[in-house]
Amino acid sequence: MSDFYGGENPGGEDPNKKKPGMGKKFLLILLAIVLVSGVVGGGVYYVTQMIEPEDGWASLFTSEEDTSSLIVKDTENTTEEASSSESQTAAETVPVTGETQIAQVESADAAAASGSTGGVVIVDVSDVVDSTLPSIVAITNTIVYENYKNYYGFYSKPDDTYEVTGSGSGIILGDNGSELWIVTNNHVIEDATSLTITFNNGLTAEAYVKGTDEDNDVAVVGVSLASLSDETKSSIRAIAIGDSDSLRMGEGVIAIGNALGFGQSVTTGCISALNRVMQTTDGSTMTLIQTDAAINPGNSGGALLDRDGRLIGINVAKLSDSDVEGMGFAIPISQVRDIIDELSLIKGIGGDDKVSEEDYPYLGVQLKDISENMVTNYGMPAGILVYYVEENSPAQVAGIMNNDVITSFDGHTVRTYEDLNQLLPYYAGGTTVMLTVSRMEQGSYQEQTVEVTLGFRADHTS
Structure with missing residues (x-):
């Protein structure tokens, strides 16, 4: 991807x-x-x-x-x-006391009647x-x-x-x-x-x-x-x-x-x-x-x-x-x-089910992908880094901050900007969604849920 x-x-x-x-x-x-x-x-x-x-x-x-x-x-x-297997073998080789018992081969009629063939149950x-x-x-x-x-x-x-x-x-x-x-x-x-x-x-x-x-x-x-x-x-x-x-x-x-x-x-x-x-x-x-x-x-x-x-x-x-x-x-x-x-x-x-151009949603953030190298070597969450939040945008109103890492959008896991871009066309402006973000607090990333009401892209483009 x-x-x-x-x-x-x-x-x-x-x-x-x-x-x-x-x-x-x-x-x-x-x-x-x-x-x-x-x-x-x-x-x-x-x-x-x-x-x-x-x-x-x-x-x-x-x-x-x-x-x-x-x-x-x-x-x-x-x-x-x-x-x-060993237990089964051991059970089969235990000496039989008393009258010697000999296994008898069933006739075809008997086998058919009992639902078995040669001792194997079907x-x-x-x-x-x-x-x-x-x-x-x-x-x-x-x-x-x-x-x-x-x-x-x-x-x-x-x-x-x-x-x-x-x-x-x-x-x-x-x-x-x-x-x-x-x-x-x-x-x-x-x-x-x-x-x-x-x-x-x-x-x-x-x-x-x-x-x-x-x-x-x-x-x-x-x-x-x-x-x-x-x-x-x-x-x-x-x-x-x-x-x-x-x-x-x-x-x-x-x-x-x-x-x-x-x-x-x-x-x-x-x-x-x-x-x-x-x-x-x-x-x-x-x-x-x-x-x-x-x-x-x-x-x-x-x-x-x-x-x-x-x-x-x-x-x-x-x-x-x-x-x-x-x-x-x-x-x-x-x-x-x-x-x-x-x-x-x-x-x-x-x-x-994609929304129309006039209903296309607006979040108000600028994003960049976090490489696998950053996840592995620096312990960053696997997700999308927010490096800028626009003033008075739906994201800012909801409390999303610079350097947050978005990991889930309305229950869908997102790892790249492209993941998010594939979701947005199905959400009209005015829709309220839940975002999961990881935020650095006291030296470690803490996960939290943020409720965002999406805006309309048409209102923010000339």
Whole structure:
């Protein structure tokens, strides 16, 4: 995403800044947690199997039910799966006392009657899947990356750009009569310049971001109902919400999502563990559901369902290593339901809802982007620096000051002037919005919320 000083001049981007990723990285000791959104480039699908610890960090992975750390050793198979396997093997080799028992092979008729073949129980979840697929969508995003040239070590400007297409999943929550609400992971839509939703009937529509919560890795996107055909409207339905707080280990679950970007697929398994705590790169933690239902790239933002087809989790990550099998993770729905409700109510940005020229808003500040270098080396907040507040402007009336850093506008995270510029066309003058700013006080930045009533740009231009 481009950086602009004073709103127009390029600059401010750290020339050594790494290319943005699809989301936060998580790492188990010696193993990698992979966020399960897929990347497509040039028509060939690339799946990252390992996340390398480029920054030299590692996460501890624990359970609130079991406070001991999960330890993985190169020479000893001591993961939870290995322990489970050893226990099962031990149980199978315990000598049987008394009459010798011999396993009998079932006849074809007996196997059919019992729903099993060769001793393997076949679980049919097709009815649940049929009723739930209309609530699940595929999400395709486009991200524009920019290569920067360094100019004397002070600032950078774009040298060239290229596009990367990613894939993920989403879940239909409902609508407000004018737009459809879809929940997904924040890392699926982060930095996207465009979003396309593919519904269960194969038809597509453009989407826009309504609200995001980076810490909990959830986002809500909107689709204008006016852009949907009658066929699509009649083929979709809102998901039924379950209760992840009442889950038990061993309970059966179903995962549905856009695996590898190929379209919706279904996997089944059980709840392997609850309250798995994972530390992220910024020091925050996420408490997740662990499941052995297969979770693959492209499943990010997809549904983890209980046996009745109710949403109990949002699929988010998997543990990827050649020695690991069946460790996927989902965000518990009860943990983020209130957050999702709040994000759904944020004004949607996109579609044909831009205000007219005469209603275009006015804030009254001059801004410059804060480079990644300034954030990393000087501890500045990631946001937009206010370097001048115009006298008697809406910003000054609201109490915004020089050197404040704007980090959020009406619930939308902003990191660059361009982020803010993309929001403003959807807010008419006279609208009251909430801005989050960080202000230097007593040697450190303190976050506060400021209420601003936007003015009209037409009143301040000749």
